[in-house]
Amino acid sequence: MSYKPENQFRCTIVRGRSQNMMEDMLPIYAEIIHQLCPCTKESFVDGARKRLSKVLFKIDAFEELPSGNQKTVNNHLTETAGTLLCLYYYQKDADSGIEYVYETDSCKFILEKGDNPAFFKNLCLNMQFPNAAKKRPFVERDIQNGLGIRPLCFIVSLLYHAQQQEEKKLLSKQEIGYYVLNNLDVLKGDVLPEVVYQRIIQDRKDKIRRPKLQGENEWQHIQEQINLLELANIVEQDNKFLWLNKNEEPAIKLFVDTLNKGLFDVYKYPLNDAADFKNLIAEWRKYYGSVNDEVRILDTKFGTTLTILGREELNAHSTATQSTVDLGDEGEALVYRLEQERVRRYKERLVNKVLLLGKTKGLGYDISSLEADENPEKPEFARYIEVKATKRVTVPSFVDNWTDSLNITSKEWVAAEQYGDYYNIYRVYFTKTKTIIIRIKNPYKKYLEDKMEVFPTIYQMNFGASVIEKRYEGE
Numbered sequence: 001m002s003y004k005p006e007n008q009f010r011c012t013i014v015r016g017r018s019q020n021m022m023e024d025m026l027p028i029y030a031e032i033i034h035q036l037c038p039c040t041k042e043s044f045v046d047g048a049r050k051r052l053s054k055v056l057f058k059i060d061a062f063e064e065l066p067s068g069n070q071k072t073v074n075n076h077l078t079e080t081a082g083t084l085l086c087l088y089y090y091q092k093d094a095d096s097g098i099e100y101v102y103e104t105d106s107c108k109f110i111l112e113k114g115d116n117p118a119f120f121k122n123l124c125l126n127m128q129f130p131n132a133a134k135k136r137p138f139v140e141r142d143i144q145n146g147l148g149i150r151p152l153c154f155i156v157s158l159l160y161h162a163q164q165q166e167e168k169k170l171l172s173k174q175e176i177g178y179y180v181l182n183n184l185d186v187l188k189g190d191v192l193p194e195v196v197y198q199r200i201i202q203d204r205k206d207k208i209r210r211p212k213l214q215g216e217n218e219w220q221h222i223q224e225q226i227n228l229l230e231l232a233n234i235v236e237q238d239n240k241f242l243w244l245n246k247n248e249e250p251a252i253k254l255f256v257d258t259l260n261k262g263l264f265d266v267y268k269y270p271l272n273d274a275a276d277f278k279n280l281i282a283e284w285r286k287y288y289g290s291v292n293d294e295v296r297i298l299d300t301k302f303g304t305t306l307t308i309l310g311r312e313e314l315n316a317h318s319t320a321t322q323s324t325v326d327l328g329d330e331g332e333a334l335v336y337r338l339e340q341e342r343v344r345r346y347k348e349r350l351v352n353k354v355l356l357l358g359k360t361k362g363l364g365y366d367i368s369s370l371e372a373d374e375n376p377e378k379p380e381f382a383r384y385i386e387v388k389a390t391k392r393v394t395v396p397s398f399v400d401n402w403t404d405s406l407n408i409t410s411k412e413w414v415a416a417e418q419y420g421d422y423y424n425i426y427r428v429y430f431t432k433t434k435t436i437i438i439r440i441k442n443p444y445k446k447y448l449e450d451k452m453e454v455f456p457t458i459y460q461m462n463f464g465a466s467v468i469e470k471r472y473e474g475e
Contacts, residue, residue, distance in 0.1 A: 002185060002190070003183075003185045003186075003190070003191045003195055003196070003199065004185060005178065005179050005183060005199060005203070005210065006210075007183060007184045007185050008178075008182050008183065008184070009145065009182065009183065009184035009187060010182060010217075010218070010221070011129055011142065011147065011151075011181070011182070011187055011221070012134070012138075012221040013084070013127075013133065013221055013224055013225060014079050014080075014083045014084040014133055014134075015079070015084075015220065015221075015224055016080060016084050016224055016227065016228070017080060019227055019230065019231055019393070019394050020394045020395075020396075020397055022080075022231065023116050023231065023392045023393065023394050023396075024396065024397065024402060024403065024404070025055075025076070025080070025081075026085070026110060026116060026119065027110065027111070027390070027404065027405040027406070028052075028055055028403060028404075028405050029076075029080070029081040029085065029087055029107075030087055030103075030107050030110050030111050030405075031111065031405045031407075032047075032048055032051045032052065033048070033081065033087050033088045033103045033107050034103055034107060034108070034111055035455060036048060036101070037088060037101050037102050037103040038100055038101065038102050038103075039100065039101055040098055040099065040100055040101070041090060041099040041100065041101055044088075044101040045077070046062075048077050049062040049073055049074070049077065050062055052073045052076055052077060053065060053069075053073055054453070055403050056069075056072065056073060056076065056401070057069055057073075058401075082285075083133050084133070085106075085123065086104055086106060086123070086285050086288045086289040087103060087104055087106065087107040087289065088101055088102065088103050088104060088107065088285075088289075089101070089102055089104060089281075089282055089285035089286055089289060090278075090281075090282055090285075091282050092282075104285065104286070104288075104289025104290070105289055105290050105291045106119060106122055106123070106289045106290070106291055107289065109122070109291045109296075111407065113296075113327070114327050114328075114389060114390045114391065115299065115300050115327060115390070115391040116231070116390070116391060116392040116393065117231065117232050117233040117300040117391060117392070117393055118295055118298055118299070118300060118391075120228060120231040120232035120233075121232040121233075121234065121251055121254075121295050121298065122291055122292055122295040123228065123232070123288075124152040124153075124228055124229055124232045124234065124255070125150070125152075125153065125254070125255065125258055125292055125295065126287065126288050126290070126292075127150065127151060127152050127225075127228070127288075128148075128149065128150050128151070128263050128264060129142060129147040129148070129149055129151060129187055130142035130143050130147045130148070130266045130267075131264070131266065131284055131288070132266065132277075132280045132281045132283075132284035132285070133284070133288075136271065136274075136277045139266070139271070139277070139280075140271060142266075143266060143267060143271075145184060145187075145188070146188045147187050147188055147189075148187075148188060148189040148263060149186065149187050149188070149189045149263075150258065150259055150261075150263070151180070151181060151187070151225060152225060152228065152229055152255070153255045153256070153258050153259040154180060154186065154193060154259060155176060155180060155181075155225075155226075155229065155235075155242075156229070156234060156235070156244065156252060156255035156256060156259075157193040157255065157256045157259050158171070158176075158180065158193040158196055158197060159171065159235065159242065159243060159244045160193075160244060160252060160256055161193050161194050161197050162197055163243075163244060165197075169201065170241045170242075170243055171197075171200065171241065171242060171243075172240050172241050172242070173222070173223070173226060173237065173240065173241065173242050174210075174212060174213060174240075175200050175210075176222070176226070176242055177213045177219065177222040178210050178211070178213060179196050179199065179200055179210075180196060181221075181222045181225060182213060182218075182222065193259075226242060230393065231393050231394075232251075233245055233247075233248055233251075233300055233393055233432065234248055234251060234252065234255065247301060248300075250298060251298055254292075254294050254295075254298070258292075264284060264287045264288075266280065266284070269283070299327070300391045300430075302391070302430050302431065302432055302435070327389050327390075327391065327430075328358070328387070328389060329358070330389060330430070331387045331388070331389025331426075331428040331430075332356060332358045332366050332367065332387045332389075333356075334389075334428060334435070334437075335366075335367060335385060335387045335426050335428065335437065336354065336356045336367055338437065339354045339367060339369040339383075339385070340354050342369075342372060342373070342374075343369060343370050343372045345373065346370075346372035346373045346379065347372070350370055350372070350380070353368075353369070353370050353380075354367070354368070354369045354370070355367065355368045355369075358387070362411060363411070363415070364384075364386070364409070364411040364412045364413075364414060364415025364416075364418075365384040365385055365386045365412070365415055365419075365423070366385060366386055366387045367384075367385040367387065368382055368383070368384060368385075369382070369383040369385055370382065370383055371383050371422070381422060382422060383422055383424060384415060384419045384422055384423045384424065385424050385425075385426055386408070386412050386415070386416075386423070386424070386425050386426070387425075387426050387428060388406045388407075388408075388425060388426070388427050388428070389427075389428040389429075389430065390406075390427075390428070390429060390430070391429075391430045391431075392429060392430075392431055393431065393432045394431065394432075395429070395431050395433060395434060395436065396429055396431075396436065404427070406425075406427065408425075413444070413454070416442075416443050416444040417444045420442055420444065420445065421441065421442045421445075423441075423442060423443070423444070424439055424440060424441050424442075425439070425440040425443055426438070426439055426440075427439075427440065
């Protein structure tokens with residue numbers, strides 16, 4: 001097994017956004033795609049451009065945007081949502097020749113799970129070289145050079161091996177870049193993580209100085225891959241070093257076990273012309289956007305302090321976010337305790353008026369509480385609370401152009417209209433450093449005032465016998 005660290009090879013990935021923006025936009029991308037698909041490619045592009053223009057630039061007329069802003073919208077749609085995050089794929093109908101767009105399983109997964117790190121874990125597991133996320137000449141180059149590796153699984157395996165050694169040496173990001181992500185021998189799958197580790201340690205002892213990778217051309221693609229692992233909550237980093245997150249042992253084991261599992265076979269696809277390449281892209285995206293069964297049962301756990309936006313910071317119990325229950329139940333339990341404490345501070349005798357009702361079907365809200373100190377004129381009026389929780393590594397920015405997306409049922413929307421000022425959505429953000437709860441009062445009114453968008457995603461169709469064209473009955 002030959003390994004030469006100096007055998008350098010630049011293997012890039014699609015550049016993402018900042019970590020914070022990636023997490024801000026992920027549910028937005030997913031909701032847009034989920035609402036539009038399946039549909040024709042033309043309808044998809046028009047609809048997605050319109051929605052993204054509204055989100056990013058507060059105008060839904062894409063064609064009226066300056067060219068630079070149009071490019072930004074297109075990059076969000078094609079490069080980030082499509083190629084890097086793989087939330088949708090194109091497929092041509094064999095009979096009609098019409099190209100349709102479908103959401104991937106991972107798009108559905110993030111909407112159902114509400115756990116951003118779980119989504120990025122899945123993406124990192126599926127990431128491989130070679131892949132079809134590049135222009136055709138670069139894919140052909142990767143194939144010609146014999147690439148065959150899950151690079152992010154390799155990094156986790158290398159860090160895990162380092163952690164098992166008696167000396168427990170930390171590896172630098174420069175070493176990860178030079179010895180792994182920029183090394184052709186490793187990228188071809190010809191080198192074991194322990195061999196790379198031994199060489200790094202030996203080079204340190206021998207005081208061998210390797211060239212520093214820097215600048216957008218040499219370093220950006222390396223940092224991008226590390227950032228994806230951090231968004232998956234698998235690794236932590238500072239300016240120099242990279243190490244595993246000790247709270248993610250089951251996920252780390254999954255990455256180590258997946259390193260040598262079979263890759264998506266790019267090599268079996270002919271690349272004689274553009275049509276061949278489009279076929280490869282479609283098949284790659286279906287694979288890359290698939291969800292590993294092992295990831296579905298993983299839950300990201302953060303142990304953090306609690307911050308209520310607009311109020312002084314409160315300390316929650318240290319295990320407040322360490323529950324193994326469903327994310328929705330986790331958020332409801334946290335808000336329930338918060339409301340109990342808030343009402344208790346107002347009047348102890350009223351605490352029993354705070355009720356956790358999330359398991360009661362058809363109400364349109366999860367918690368019944370009281371206005372208490374936050375409505376001095378009507379303190380004992382009921383407050384109806386719907387809890388919507390999500391998990392992410394970064395803290396939401398909440399800047400002027402920040403946006404978020406969540407799903408509500410028809411029952412919840414009817415309740416929002418019915419209870420008006422007494423209906424509230426509590427959005428819970430479980431993040432790595434803190435848990436933040438924001439309160440949205442009277443969302444129905446804010447919708448009428450055009451302060452938020454609401455889109456129907458399920459339509460009920462009622463019909464009678466008069467519309468039936470034909471009836472088929474079995475014996």
